[in-house]
Amino acid sequence: xxxxxxxxxxxxxxxxxxxxxxxxxxxxxxxxxxxxxxxxxxxxxxxxxxxxxxxxxxxxxxxxxxxxxxxxxxxxxxxxxxxxxxxxxxxxxxxxxxxxxxxxxxxxxxxxxxxxxxxxxxxxxxx
Amino acid sequence: xxxxxxxxxxxxxxxxxxxxxxxxxxxxxxxxxxxxxxxxxxxxxxxxxxxxxxxxxxxxxxxxxxxxxxxxxxxxxxxxxxxxxxxxxxxxxxxxxxxxxxxxxxxxxxxxxxxxxxxxxxxxxxxxxxxxxxxxxxxxxxxxxxxxxxxxxxxxxxxxxxxxxxxxxxxxxxxxxxxxxxxxxxxxxxxxxxxxxxxxxxxxxxxxxxxxxxxxxxxxxxxxxxxxxxxxxxxxxxxxxxxxxxxxxxxxxxxxxxxxxxxxxxxxxxxxxxxxxxxxxxxxxxxxxxxxxxxxxxxxxxxxxxxxxxxxxxxxxxxxxxxxxxxxxxxxxxxxxxxxxxxxxxxxxxxxxxxxxxxxxxxxxxxxxxxxxxxxxxxxxxxxxxxxxxxxxxxxxxxxxxxxxxxxxxxxxxxxxxxxxxxxxxxxxxxxxxxxxxxxxxxxxxxxxxxxxxxxxxxxxxxxxxxxxx
Numbered sequence: 173x174x175x176x177x178x179x180x181x182x183x184x185x186x187x188x189x190x191x192x193x194x195x196x197x198x199x200x201x202x203x204x205x206x207x208x209x210x211x212x213x214x215x216x217x218x219x220x221x222x223x224x225x226x227x228x229x230x231x232x233x234x235x236x237x238x239x240x241x242x243x244x245x246x247x248x249x250x251x252x253x254x255x256x257x258x259x260x261x262x263x264x265x266x267x268x269x270x271x272x273x274x275x276x277x278x279x280x281x282x283x284x285x286x287x288x289x290x291x292x293x294x295x296x297x298x299x
Numbered sequence: 300x301x302x303x304x305x306x307x308x309x310x311x312x313x314x315x316x317x318x319x320x321x322x323x324x325x326x327x328x329x330x331x332x333x334x335x336x337x338x339x340x341x342x343x344x345x346x347x348x349x350x351x352x353x354x355x356x357x358x359x360x361x362x363x364x365x366x367x368x369x370x371x372x373x374x375x376x377x378x379x380x381x382x383x384x385x386x387x388x389x390x391x392x393x394x395x396x397x398x399x400x401x402x403x404x405x406x407x408x409x410x411x412x413x414x415x416x417x418x419x420x421x422x423x424x425x426x427x428x429x430x431x432x433x434x435x436x437x438x439x440x441x442x443x444x445x446x447x448x449x450x451x452x453x454x455x456x457x458x459x460x461x462x463x464x465x466x467x468x469x470x471x472x473x474x475x476x477x478x479x480x481x482x483x484x485x486x487x488x489x490x491x492x493x494x495x496x497x498x499x500x501x502x503x504x505x506x507x508x509x510x511x512x513x514x515x516x517x518x519x520x521x522x523x524x525x526x527x528x529x530x531x532x533x534x535x536x537x538x539x540x541x542x543x544x545x546x547x548x549x550x551x552x553x554x555x556x557x558x559x560x561x562x563x564x565x566x567x568x569x570x571x572x573x574x575x576x577x578x579x580x581x582x583x584x585x586x587x588x589x590x591x592x593x594x595x596x597x598x599x600x601x602x603x604x605x606x607x608x609x610x611x612x613x614x615x616x617x618x619x620x621x622x623x624x625x626x627x628x629x630x631x632x633x634x635x636x637x638x639x640x641x642x643x644x645x646x647x648x649x650x651x652x653x654x655x656x657x658x659x660x661x662x663x664x665x666x667x668x669x670x671x672x673x674x675x676x677x678x679x680x681x682x683x684x685x686x687x688x689x690x691x692x693x694x695x696x697x698x699x700x701x702x703x704x705x706x707x708x709x710x711x712x713x714x715x716x717x718x719x720x721x722x723x724x725x726x727x728x729x730x731x732x733x734x735x736x737x738x739x740x741x742x743x744x745x746x747x748x749x750x751x752x753x754x755x756x757x758x759x760x761x762x763x764x765x766x767x768x769x
Binding site: 193195196198199200202203206260261262264265266283284285286287288290 | 454457458459460461462463464465466468469472474497504515517
């Protein structure tokens with residue numbers, strides 16, 4: 173994919189990227205902004221919860237291991253925003269099932285991710 | 300004294316060997332001392348008294364003498380019993396405690412209150428076990444710390460890989476402008492090595508799971524033929540470059556409960572290895588046959604083969620067969636170690652048979668019944684060496700110089716597990732090389748080497764950890 177394809181449908185979609193690692197946040201932001209999404213970032217659990225409630229994004233890319241409010245509590249409080257987990261730790265299928273009980277949890281992204289795979293997953297979620 | 304009773308008889312605690320020895324000693328002394336005394340008394344009395352009196356009284360004297368001797372002997376026997384028991388009882392207690400220590404239980408304490416040297420010995424023994432216990436605790440802590448460190452470090456190492464790999468991919472995909480040929484080549488080297496680093500970290504994580512019994516298996520009833528064929532088809536892609544043919548010969552197999560991903564993982568590793576060491580245009584054969592209570596898998600190549608020393612060492616982490624060619628072959632050096640961990644976690648066996656220049660065959664077994672309680676397999680720093688040394692000594696003692704050869708024969712087949720050795724000992728008995736009595740002794744000592752205790756380290760979950768799928 174040499175050229176980005178900014179289509180109009182994508183333009184008004186907002187994604188909240190919550191990861192305590194600045195480089196991961198910035199990298200994901202760079203990749204998805206190029207695709208035409210509006211990106212906001214959160215540095216920890218508390219920040220994520222605040223911004224999710226205030227900005228009402230269309231999707232949250234949520235790292236499952238962050239300081240601050242535990243992921244479990246964040247997920248419980250947000251029921252109407254789509255959430256995709258990100259994790260550097262491999263999670264068993266059984267555990268994934270346990271974690272994805274809510275309807276708004278839509279994907280599980282393994283880090284390190286493939287750039288194209290990330291884009292296509294996000295596009296699929298927000299199409 | 301029954302010589303058949305080895306050591307202290309546990310079944311008959313009233314009369315131990317030592318007990319009997321002391322009682323007999325007391326009785327002999329009690330017979331000899333009064334007998335001598337009475338004999339002198341008799342001589343003196345006959346020489347002093349007139350002959351007529353001594354003859355008249357001789358019967359009375361003899362009876363009295365006999366009664367005295369018998370009474371003293373019985374008394375001595377009874378006293379001897381109590382005296383000897385006061386000595387043999389604490390010794391027996393110490394012996395039992397030592398046997399516990401031998402099994403690896405360092406929590407034993409003796410409670411000897413004889414107020415003599417035996418009590419001192421008991422106290423010294425207690426202090427020794429306390430020290431051993433402390434050392435054992437420390438060893439376990441160290442071992443846990445090692446596993447934890449390995450696990451945490453691997454995760455910490457993996458985190459930076461995320462932005463690194465993504466940014467590299469963006470560069471490679473010319474997100475930030477066109478690249479020159481030189482820039483592309485340079486970037487390709489970085490990408491290749493970042494991938495390699497990531498693979499090593501993944502293998503480290505896998506090793507840490509094996510070592511701390513956190514390896515996950517998803518058992519399901521599986522058609523093994525399908526799994527083997529799928530894996531072989533997948534690996535054919537990697538064999539194309541060297542034009543190597545991969546043939547799978549799978550016999551009719553029962554449907555068994557296994558983790559198909561794990562089987563495939565081990566097979567892929569072995570086939571990958573075989574491809575690395577095969578010559579161009581050669582062949583790799585994958586065989587699967589059902590045996591008594593397990594399924595036997597084998598991967599045969601026609602490469603350079605391995606000498607016996609290397610055959611044993613290939614499963615060690617980071618062991619490279621050829622120091623000079625290792626870089627050419629690449630890989631993380633942990634593939635076979637991981638295979639061993641996976642196979643042994645399921646109580647299976649993995650080994651290699653080979654002759655230099657004729658290629659090698661890697662074998663592994665998968666039990667028909669899955670093992671759900673996973674135990675830690677020490678693949679990095681194994682106690683195997685110390686264990687094997689002890690077994691070799693036993694073989695030497697039992698069979699002389701011949702034993703050492705036999706030991707290595709078993710070792711090369713990775714048949715130095717308790718059951719294998721027992722089977723071998725039974726065979727020796729069948730062939731009348733050793734007697735039935737020797738067999739029991741041999742087996743007992745081998746059992747002792749392996750120890751009866753099973754140690755399961757309950758490592759706390761540091762991170763939510765899952766299974767491994769590729």
